[in-house]
Amino acid sequence: MIVIENLTKRHGSTPCVDGVNLTIAAGGVTSIIGPNGAGKSSLLSLIARLMDKDSGRVQVDGLDIDTTRSEVLARRLSILRQDNHISSRLTVRDLVGFGRYPWSQGRLTAQDRAKVEEAIGFLHLEDLADRFLDELSGGQRQRAHISMVLCQDTDYVMLDEPLNNLDMKHARNMMRLIRRAADELGKTVVLVLHDINFASWYSDHIVAMKAGRIVHAAPVAEIMQPDVLSSIYDMEIEVQEMDGKRIGLFYA
Amino acid sequence: MTRLTIGLCLVFALAGLSLFVGVTEIGPLDLLRGDVDAQQVQVLLASRVPRTLALVLAGASTAVAGMVMQMIVRNRFVEPSTAGTVESAMLGLLLITLFAPGLPLMAKMLVAAGFALAGTALFLRILRMVPLRDVLMVPLVGIMLGGVIGAVCTFIAYRWGLLASLGAWSMGDFSGVLRGRYELLWIAGALAVAAWFAADRLTLAAMGRDMSTNLGLNYRATVVIGLVIVSLVSATVLVSVGTIPFLGLIVPNIVSLRMGDNLRRAVPWVGITGAGFVLACDILGRTIREPYEIPIATMLGLIGSVVFLYLLLRTRHNAAA
């Protein structure tokens, strides 16, 4: 369980995360949605201690992120940000192997190696495992990064817009994979998503942000309502149901 | 592992060759037969062996320092001589020569290393002021910063009559290496080994602050460790034999093309290639115009700039494709 109390972060004088209180239960997929500049990515980075907060508290399974050693936290919670440009030439297997760093400090044991192969297999990267990252396409590289994060084998996995730069097919496969990670591996996955329909189709919970504050946090069905969505995005959004899933329509 | 052994053998062969090249004729067979006079033994022990060891140590450590620098700056085109590090070390050495000429070499080296550290930190600071970090912008800023610090050095050297020393420092040359005058380079060698021990952390740091924090690494501490290694190696090599330009740039790039940048794998290769490269250049410089010598800095400047041009134009080619 991740517990966030009164979390605030300012850029200059304007707060980008403004007094957020939120509890993310263990298990399942939680998506954070909201308009541009709502503070979604900042919230994720603050939880994962990539950004220093101004005030407030964050606890991951009872561990306060301020007082817990970074390497201990790295065995509980992993994060992948949007822009993961790596200028060094590493193979896919090297990269995924670094996911074991929090556990092995670089000296991979037989068990670590098994985990690496498992993570590579989970993302179907076997054929690419010995290729260098700069020889891969954008989608393949994204999969390699996700594989590294899974190999880190943390209970909590946070992904900041994992669908960026993916075409429709790859985006859908990525979301299926995230669903599998939650269902089969028992991970708690927290995502920042732009597409409300991907969020609706694949998540259990949705957290909606606006201007640095949480405006809604509830199971999917409660958020995917025309009036709720309209208030989040300041536009008319129609909601239809298909196969028990809710889809927002806002193209008209 | 076997390929690494072959590489090591090649370096040993070059080192062996280096022992027997020079004005005083000493043949390997004569040495084995014990058919050498006292003067030949003297030349061998006082000059040839130290020179060969110095070449191996300086070559390997300079190349490794270049690689470490590329990891912490996250840029393929930096090395101590394209980042203001070498010029800063020179400034430190110049000032200590002026104000405390009597200090032992070790102390001078440490002062130079302190300046190198400060200069490199300044370089990183300037980089942070550049919002859009074009890959090529980084070495450009570094070269110019080096030029500015170099101008300060030249001015001081000019004003207080130290231009000859400055010239010697900026022109790496192994012809003056004698027993008792190169031993500091063992420190550089030890630092290269230390870099190998820190290999995983440095590789992680090269993946960026966010990703290394996510994996529980203390990013700042790792960058500092890297900077200290680079500064100490640069200062040691500078004090012992002078600057060896471009070595730290071209060797890691060549190794990276084949092996990638996972330092645990790459560092031994970078060290071996660096040592072999410097040995080869030095032997060439000694033989091409006997009895005169062409300093290693000129040889490497020539070969290094051609390789650098190739790397520059190749990258762009790839980016366009």
Next chain:
Amino acid sequence: MPLRERRPALVLVALAIVALIAAAAFMTLGAKGSWAFILEYRGTKLLGLCLVAYSIAVSTVLFQTVTGNRILTPSIMGFDALFVLVRTVIVFFFGFGALVAVPVKAQFGVEVVVMTGFAALLFHWLFLRGHRSLHLMVLVGIVFGVLFRNLSGFMQRMMDPVAFQNLQDTLFASFNRIDPTLLGVSFALVLTASLLMWRIAHSFDVLMLGRERAISLGVPYRRRVAMILGIIAVLVAVSTALVGPVTFFGLLVVSLAHVLCGDGRHRFILPASVLLGIICLVGGQTVLERVFAFDTALSIIIEFLGGLIFIFLLIRGAAR
């Protein structure tokens, strides 16, 4: 007229006055003994300094015009290192005697032709093979410079020590050791180049707008640019022959000229750069030589300031 429009003209007048004062100070300060001798001795030096200032300033402005940016200068692109290399190659293959035996004009001729050839190659590569990044161009230029310098160094080590020493002496002149025998031919060359420049000067502002715009406005682009590069080669050859390589001087004065004028048109920038060049060289030399009694320090100070400006331009350029 409002002040803003008159500013460039006022700046030019002010610069001209300062330049005159600098020249007067250079001629008279600390003079002892026969005036006839002093006037002739210092006059020759003054003429040399002015020629150098003119050549470097004009070649830098023109180079920035054809390359369309404010960071590149001929010396940063390795031109003066090339000059040193050409000299070295001549001595290497034909002995030092060749450098002495061949008349100065012929030597200049060879050097200018080679440098123009290099300029043409560089230009071809920069402009005709698609859009290259500015940073790549600069870096490649710098590394070419390093390559040329090391190639020269290598060849100098390979030649016999006497020729090496003699060659060194012709290459590493400084601001206060201008060779008077070169002045006549330098002056003639600069004058010819300037006359050529005068005839096409009206198109400089248009060229600054970029290749496409210039062509659509009816400028014969390739021919014009080739001619300008030829002029640049002559000017760089003259200045390098007179005082040796000075990497950042051009960048320094042209950047200052832009700051002072606040108007990028060539009718202001060209004269302002030349005047600033004269002020920096003549004034700087006077101050250092007569006031502080340093003699060769000026080039070092110029490198220092020029390097700082370069870093500043880089950082600011990226911010935009």
